[in-house]
Amino acid sequence: MKKNIYIIGSGFSSLAASCYLAKAGYKVTVLEKNSTLGGRARQYKKDGFTFDIGPSWYWMPDVFERFFADFDKKPSDYYTLDKLSPGYEVYFGENDSITISDKLDEIYQMFENEETGSAKHLKTFLDSAKANYDTAIKDLVYRPGISPLELVTTKTVARVSQFFSTIRKQVRKQIKSNKLIQILEFPVLFLGAKPSNTPAFYNFMNYADFGLGTWHPRGGMYKVIEGMVALATSLNVQFKVDANVEKITTDNNNNVNGLIVNGENIKTDLVLSGADYHHTETLLDENLKQYSEKYWSKKTFAPSSLLFYVGFDKKIQNASHHTLFFDSDFDKHAEEIYDTPKWPTDPLFYANFTSMTDKSSAPEGKEAGFFLVPIAPGIEDTEDLRQEYFEKIMDRFEKMTHQKVKDNVLFKKSFCVRDFKEEYNSYKGNAYGMANTLMQTAFLRPNLKSSKVKNLFFTGQLTVPGPGVPPALISGKIVSDLIIKNEK
Numbered sequence: 001m002k003k004n005i006y007i008i009g010s011g012f013s014s015l016a017a018s019c020y021l022a023k024a025g026y027k028v029t030v031l032e033k034n035s036t037l038g039g040r041a042r043q044y045k046k047d048g049f050t051f052d053i054g055p056s057w058y059w060m061p062d063v064f065e066r067f068f069a070d071f072d073k074k075p076s077d078y079y080t081l082d083k084l085s086p087g088y089e090v091y092f093g094e095n096d097s098i099t100i101s102d103k104l105d106e107i108y109q110m111f112e113n114e115e116t117g118s119a120k121h122l123k124t125f126l127d128s129a130k131a132n133y134d135t136a137i138k139d140l141v142y143r144p145g146i147s148p149l150e151l152v153t154t155k156t157v158a159r160v161s162q163f164f165s166t167i168r169k170q171v172r173k174q175i176k177s178n179k180l181i182q183i184l185e186f187p188v189l190f191l192g193a194k195p196s197n198t199p200a201f202y203n204f205m206n207y208a209d210f211g212l213g214t215w216h217p218r219g220g221m222y223k224v225i226e227g228m229v230a231l232a233t234s235l236n237v238q239f240k241v242d243a244n245v246e247k248i249t250t251d252n253n254n255n256v257n258g259l260i261v262n263g264e265n266i267k268t269d270l271v272l273s274g275a276d277y278h279h280t281e282t283l284l285d286e287n288l289k290q291y292s293e294k295y296w297s298k299k300t301f302a303p304s305s306l307l308f309y310v311g312f313d314k315k316i317q318n319a320s321h322h323t324l325f326f327d328s329d330f331d332k333h334a335e336e337i338y339d340t341p342k343w344p345t346d347p348l349f350y351a352n353f354t355s356m357t358d359k360s361s362a363p364e365g366k367e368a369g370f371f372l373v374p375i376a377p378g379i380e381d382t383e384d385l386r387q388e389y390f391e392k393i394m395d396r397f398e399k400m401t402h403q404k405v406k407d408n409v410l411f412k413k414s415f416c417v418r419d420f421k422e423e424y425n426s427y428k429g430n431a432y433g434m435a436n437t438l439m440q441t442a443f444l445r446p447n448l449k450s451s452k453v454k455n456l457f458f459t460g461q462l463t464v465p466g467p468g469v470p471p472a473l474i475s476g477k478i479v480s481d482l483i484i485k486n487e488k
């Protein structure tokens with residue numbers, strides 16, 4: 001008889017794993033401490049406006065296709081995707097923005113217009129990015145990160161130098177325009193570290209950006225969560241919300257034998273945690289933790305974020321569905337996140353207005369605005385600071401886009417370090433896990449399988465392969481394969 005598996009958390013990685021494990025015949029129950037499913041990808045609704053609380057960029061559509069295909073399904077069985085055109089817009093100053101087309105030939109032209117000769121360099125760069133994408137996404141990231149040998153293939157050996165050079169160096173070798181450099185360095189920010197600390201091999205993110213495009217599920221990213229929950233339910237996965245896991249219990253041989261959930265003992269043979277890795281280990285007896293506080297404190301974490309969900313009583317002009325504000329000093333902001341953590345002096349920020357392309361997210365004639373300021377994890381978070389930064393970015397937004405919006409705010413809700421900790425038990429309030437630096441790649445990341453507790457497994461953005469929605473889907477698959485293999 002197949003085992004009972006309890007999964008802690010209902011983020012993308014947990015939902016993916018729940019589907020694979022249920023398909024393999026396990027009796028799967030997902031326990032979520034919050035009252036709604038989806039983890040960092042939950043939804044916030046107010047007065048006819050709908051916001052994705054966390055992720056909003058749908059990249060790497062092939063990874064979603066591959067996930068659903070494993071269950072003989074397609075994304076279109078659950079949601080409708082639109083390719084965004086333009087993909088996004090980047091502001092560099094007042095009235096000074098570049099839109100990123102959804103067509104590669106137009107992107108080459110835009111590069112050439114900015115810097116003569118740069119289109120040729122971009123072509124070479126993207127050829128290498130595509131080759132890396134094919135190696136990484138179609139193969140490497142689906143490995144469980146158990147041994148360094150997983151990284152050694154005929155293809156990776158030929159590219160070994162790219163693991164020891166950085167994106168920053170690679171981009172700056174040929175491209176000189178500061179704007180184009182910022183555009184090319186932007187995609188690796190999804191991996192949580194500075195471009196100067198991210199291996200050049202990760203330029204496959206640039207292929208994901210320019211080559212595969214930016215998509216939007218109609219109704220928002222939460223439609224993907226709903227689709228996965230529907231798939232899981234059809235496979236007999238049980239969901240329990242408001243189910244806070246307080247303890248993972250073990251027998252004398254360090255085998256998992258149960259959980260304490262809202263004060264109640266539950267027996268189980270196997271636990272998979274998709275909650276933040278550091279938090280999961282706090283649910284164990286001290287001697288059963290694999291990683292010390294010192295270990296975690298030395299790791300490079302992805303930034304935390306100050307977020308605002310804003311309902312505007314009018315349509316916004318001079319911006320796109322996704323708009324980046326790179327009109328300040330990127331290096332200084334990065335230093336204030338990673339090197340000398342403090343509230344940024346003059347932050348870069350990101351805004352999305354999903355209602356510009358998706359009418360379902362705001363009432364007629366109004367706009368749903370989402371604003372994100374990356375900040376250092378663990379820094380002080382007060383209402384006053386949130387308000388100060390709201391004013392700062394609204395002023396910048398008004399100035400850059402030449403319009404008044406402050407008096408058009410119907411409501412705003414903020415989310416920051418304290419909320420990441422309280423709502424997700426996130427280490428230092430990180431927004432999207434542990435960064436993919438060279439020393440935090442593959443087998444160098446926290447293990448999928450506990451080395452101290454039998455039948456305890458981990459998934460999600462702090463383990464393999466790393467931060468982001470597509471990696472979370474992949475993480476759910478590889479940990480499920482490991483669990484299934486472990487049983488044989």
Ligand SMILES: Cc1cc2nc3c(=O)[nH]c(=O)nc-3n(C[C@H](O)[C@H](O)[C@H](O)COP(=O)(O)OP(=O)(O)OC[C@H]3O[C@@H](n4cnc5c(N)ncnc54)[C@H](O)[C@@H]3O)c2cc1C
Pocket residue numbers: 008009010011012013014031032033034038039040041053054055056057058059243244245246274275276279305307372423424425431432433459460461462466467468469470472
């Ligand atoms: C603001 C923001 C913007 C982002 N933007 C993008 C983007 O545009 N594109 C992209 O691809 N990625 C983006 N990401 C990253 C992406 O959202 C995450 O990497 C991914 O959703 C993480 O999924 P997960 O399964 O690892 O964990 P989570 O989504 O964090 O799920 C973990 C779950 O565990 C639950 N939990 C914790 N402790 C317990 C407990 N004791 N008992 C029960 N349940 C518990 C939590 O409540 C949570 O629901 C963004 C993230 C954030 C925060």
